Structures are given as C-alpha cells and as structure tokens.
Amino acid sequence: MSKKISVIALTAALAMSLMACNNADSSAKKETSQAQEVSFPKLERNELEKQNEVVTYKGGEVSGKEFADYLAFQGFVNPDAPINEKEFQKEVLNHLVMEEKITQEVKDDQWASERADELWEQISASYDEKTRKKGYETLSVKEETIKNHLLNYYKVEQYFREGLTDKDIQAFYEDVSDEVTGLTFQHILVATKQADEEGKEKEVRTDEKAKKIADDVKNQLDEGGDFSKLAEKYNEDPGSKKTKGVYEQMPLSQLDGEFRDAAANQKIGEIGEPVKTDYGYHIIRVDKRQKKELKEVKDPIMQQLAIEKMNNYMKETLPSVIKETNI
Template sequence: MSLNNQKAWKVLLVSLAAAVSFSMLSACSSKSDNAEDNSTAVATYTGGTITEKEFALDQKIMKFLSPEQAQYLEIDAFKESILKQEVAFEYLATKATDEAKKQAEKEADAQVASLKTGLADTYESTLKEQDLTEADIHAYMLRVLTVYQDMLLKVTDDQVTKEFEATKGDFTVSTLRHVLIGLTDANSKERTNPDALKLAKDVKAQLDAGADFATIAKKYSDDTGSKDAGGEYKDKALGTYVEEFKKAAQTLPLNTISEPVETTYGYHIIEVESRTDKTFDQLTDEQKDGIKSSLASKGLETFLEKGMDDLKVVINLPKSSAAANESGTTNTGTEPTKAPSADAPAATEAAK
C-alpha cells in the first residue's frame, strides 16, 4: 500500500485494487441507456433514485472485479452500506467539475484496457459468463473515478504540506528487526493470547540475555516476510506498519529490545537499529501523491458522515435469504483475514 495511505477510502467496503489503481472503491450506479428500467427503486434521495436493476448490475460488476468480496453481498447490512455509498457516488459525480470528468474518462479508458490485457484471451468469455459488457464496466469505473478525481482536484498544495507536518513521523525511514509470536503458529495451530504473550516474554528474556536477534527470529518468528532475513526490515517508512507497531518503532530507543508489543497479528519483540527523519522536500512524488489521496478520501468521509443527511436518503432493499442471526453473524461464514505476504510484513497493515 502507498505510504500514509493505509486508511484511504477505508469507508468504502469493496476492494477493487486489482482492477483499478486505488486502494478501496465503492459500488457506483451504472445507468443503462439501452433499455427502459421499470424496476423498483431500492434507494431514493433528493434529486435521484437507484433502481433494483441498477443495483443488481452493480453487484455483478463488484463480483466480477472483486470475487473475494462476493460472499458479503448476501449480507443485508453490507448491501445497505454499499447502496448508501452508491447514492453518495451518484450524487457527487453530478457535482464534479468538467476537469474531473475529463481526467476520469482517461483513467477509466486506461483501467479497462489494463483489465482487458490482464484477462487476455479470456476477457470476452469472462464478461459473457458474468452477463456483463465492457460498457457496463467502463460506466462503473467512470463514475467512481469522476468522484475520486474531483476530490483530488480540491486538495491544495498547502493542505498536502500541512498534512505532512501533522504525520511526518510516518515518513521516518527505519531499519529494524522483530520477532512475531502470532496467534497461529507455523503449523497453523491456534495459540491463545496468554500463550502467545508468555512465549513473547521468553523470547525477550533470551534476547536480553545476549542471544543473537537474527538467530532467535529464524527460530521463533511467525512472520514469513522477515523470518528468513533474521527478522529484519531494512529502510522502510514507519507509516507502512500497523498503528501499535508503528508507535513502538517511532519511540523505542535505538538498539533496545522492546517489551512485547500487541497488534492484531500477535505479539512483537522489536529492536530498532536506525531511524532517519525526512523533510517534505525529500519525499518522492509517490509519497506526496499518497498524502493527496489520503486527503481526498477524508473529503469523501466527511461527506458520508455529514453530507448525506441533506439528501434525505430512503433505502428500500428486500431482505436476502442470508439474513443475519441474533448475534449479527450470517450463514456466509466469518470475514476472511488476509495472510501477510513476503513483501507485506505481518507488521504491515492490510488495506482496510
């Protein structure tokens, strides 16, 4: 994920990163000009409606672009959240500037071309299997990208500079080592939280007694991304780590063994070998764009939190067959978690 952008678009619940170049995108309505739509309105708001047919098309597109999210579309609460976000995107797209629409058109063309290249010879057959057309995909992306580009164009250089000053610790570059004692061991056997903490304290005791950190990491760490490197992550920006890990790495005295640091992954024993602060002028263009993207997402969050009331949104979704039970869960199973990959350490936050 891009630096300082780990929470970007966090309010949007459907991940389409594989299809488009942003972390999180929401469903948006794809109105068809080819056939009359007499289906029931599932959402009404000041100035517009979203019909059952439109929402069904959007769900098919979501499943096509992000099949791992398909199970959630059977959950009523999830569908309602998506539909409310559709309202926001449909409304905001009509308010976007001509420049935003122009940029979005280029981006949508590029993304569809990329999708076509990725699927190669299976592109047409895959669309047919999903009962979709290229125009459907393009219209979907265009509306989302129009809102995104409009939000980006509203971000000023002064705002980017101020945001950096407020979060400059995220851009500090550090070399560190860590041992992760996970809540699941190397044999995929679950550990209780107390057992993980007990083992983490034992690891710390061995390191405090002079044991070699790299050797200990290779023996005990459950982080596949750093274990073979002796627990080392070299020259990485601290903003790429989950919050608890990041704060520890920002404040821990150099060359000091930390107490166990708890994150959603388990317990970490950390040793920071170096930290180098950065000035704004030293940021890469990608990092500056990451700040800008984060600010754009905040603009959308603000609208979703404070601007939706003015639209007087009314949702009229039929109940699904996968209705939630009294505990709030459904028969679709629990939400899956993403295992850390070799280039995304266990300490690195997955896209929310």
C-alpha cells in the first residue's frame, strides 16, 4: 500500500487541529456563529470517579478521576466523540496510558509546548470564550486540564520524532514521490460516458466515435490550433470545463492509470497522443511538473512517521505494559 502524507488523528486533539485549520480562512463573524452552535456531550462521570484505579500498568495507574478528565478533554476537542460508550472509552484509555508512559521520557518539551500553544490558538479561533466556558461547565473540566492534554499529545509526538533517522525520512520521501509532485496541465476530454444529475453513468458516444473526435482534435493542435479555444469547444470534463481544461498544481497521486503515466512522463509542453481512460480519450499537455524538495515536506513527513510509530507502540508494546483494566 502506498504511503501518503496526511495527518492521521490518533486522538481527538489532532481532529480538532484539522477542524481549526479548515476554519482558518473564515471571517470572525462566521467563526463566532459556528462556535455558538457547538453542543458538547454530557459526560457520565460519577461511576468513573468512584474507581480508584481504572487501569494499572508497569510504573503507574490511572484513577477514575484522571480518566474522566481525559474523556472530558476528548469531548471538548471533538464534541461528536461518543465519550460515554465503553468501546470508545477502552480505546482512549489505551491512548492515555501511552501518554502517561511516554511523557515521562521527554525532558525538554519546548517543541511540544510551542505546538500545543499553536493548537490552542486554533481552538480559540473556532470556540469563542462563551463556547469554551460552556464546554468546561458541561464536561466538568478545567481549561488547564485541556491544555495539559494538548501538551502531552505533542510530547508523545516529539518523543517518536526524536527517534527518527535521516534514512527513515529520506526513504519515506521517496516512497511518497507521487504525493509531493505537483502538475500543471491542460487537457481535453472527449467522453464516452458521463454522470447524470443522479450520479449514474451513461454512455454519450461509442469508443470508436470518441477516438475519431480525439484524433481530429489532436490533428488540429498539431497544425497550430489554440489549445484553449479547442478546449472550450470539445472538452467534456466537468471538473475543468470552466478553466478550459486547465488543472494547476494537482498532485500526481490523484491521477490514475494511463492518464497518470502520460502526465508523469510526457515532455513539458508536448501535446501527447490521445490517452484512453474509463471516461473517454484525453489529449494532454503538461506545462509544469515539480517535485517538492525534502525540506519543504520534512515536517509533515516526520509527523506521519511519528504517528506510525505511535500506532506501532499501541499495537506491539502497550499490551505488555498494561496489567489490568477495570472498565
């Protein structure tokens, strides 16, 4: 399976990070309106808080109060989290044990502290003061507790980042070459089938007819025809109809099959022969193909690799660390 550079949410804190980033371009008015609509879950804390130990592990234990606070944190950063469901609780309890074990190993947490502060700013941009206060009251949790778990999340990531080697990073970078290679190209699709208003595909012309039209368009281009004008007339790709067939800085990974091969290998500025795909025939001209340098994507690569190491720790190491669970 091909690896992709992505932010995989190990905890709801990271999901919150994504939500905040997606809202970053919104106006303050829109952000306030969205924040006021947040409905936080009510945590059933009483039974949990009665337990002295919900889990014991090598080197420590988690009390019911501590676990309730962690569930409240989860509910705060992700109001859709099913914090009262047992399966969810068992999963995040494992996260909490990992957090408590790993954070003990982090001596200098400056990097983690800076990341946590940045995330808190994003949360504050999504949740106004009134909404944050509502969250604290509904979940019976303190702001200090939320911030502390944000910090601990990044301390865990920092720990696994520090274990990465240059060889690890370089290998991943090479493995995700398609994800970090951006293309700007112009194409004309002569379709054999299209989706109707209900999303069902229907045939619009035979393969033979589509190939004949595509060959004719290619000939016109070879004779000096204007690509944009011909795209206005012939291009049947809904995604680029308004741009005269142009896509800018599209990751190579988003292209499939013969189209991907042509886009990856055609000479810059060259108009290739019609390429057949499931939707018809494409005439493609690649105008720019640029792979990001390692230094441009090093941070998200390190983040992804660290998260993979977290997942491996959860799967391979944590079971031997936990002694007894009482939920």
